[in-house]
Amino acid sequence: MSKNTMEQKKKRVKKRAGKVVHSMVAQHVTDKAKEIRARYGPDIDYAVILQILExxxxxxxxxxxxxxSDGIEPGMFGKTEAVSEDASEGYVVYLHKSFEDRPDVLPALILYQSVLVNYGDLATADDAELFGSTVLGMDREAYYQQIVALTDSLWSD
Known part of the structure; x- marks a missing residue:
């Protein structure tokens, strides 16, 4: 077997392992989102989100x-940061101040960011969309479009 063929096989194995791991994460994200929706019902507003966070x-x-207002990168609506190196001490979701008086949109934004708390570096934007849309009972594309529109509203002049 040539060196080039061996390298190709190694790459394929790594890629498959990554896909398998991510497939497992995506399945867990979906299951967890369905569990939350079953537990908290179909009407997930800001007050319910605060209960979910606890x-x-x-x-x-x-x-x-x-x-x-400061610290949110252009093109983003928020960010999630660990309080310390010990995850058990918690996280903070920082949302742009423009959303503070918009309780109608906070569930979508908070759910998107909360995936990082549950899954860390394994979480992807796809997972965030899947989680948020499933918890809220929304079509995934509609959820994505809502997140994009809210983000764009901050940065378009």
């Missing part, structure tokens, strides 16, 4: 929401 069966670590 429920360790739903959100793995403590999660606080804060609103800031």
């Amino acid at each position: 429920d360790r069966r739903c959100i793995r670590y403590p999660l606080e929401v804060r609103f800031i």
